[in-house]
Amino acid sequence: MYNLQSGYSEDFHKKLALGSLHLGYCIEEAFRDPEVRLFDLLAGGGKHENYKIKLATNITPLISVMIVRGKLLKLLYRLKHGEW
Numbered sequence: 001m002y003n004l005q006s007g008y009s010e011d012f013h014k015k016l017a018l019g020s021l022h023l024g025y026c027i028e029e030a031f032r033d034p035e036v037r038l039f040d041l042l043a044g045g046g047k048h049e050n051y052k053i054k055l056a057t058n059i060t061p062l063i064s065v066m067i068v069r070g071k072l073l074k075l076l077y078r079l080k081h082g083e084w
Contacts, residue, residue: 012018030036040060053059068077 009018027039030039066077068074
């Protein structure tokens, strides 16, 4: 199960965090699914610092994937990340 915590408009609504709303739905779904044995709320690093490493009992590498569509966006992404 994947919980996407990026790609949301941070200023969508001043009292509603879309990432938190999505997380709540993922937690609900995990409790209903008998095949889910583990729900790791500490996967990945924090937004500004990796505070989770101080709390975690197990460390599992997390791979992030970014899908970029359109030639202009791909070019801008490569420029930002120095991939020439």
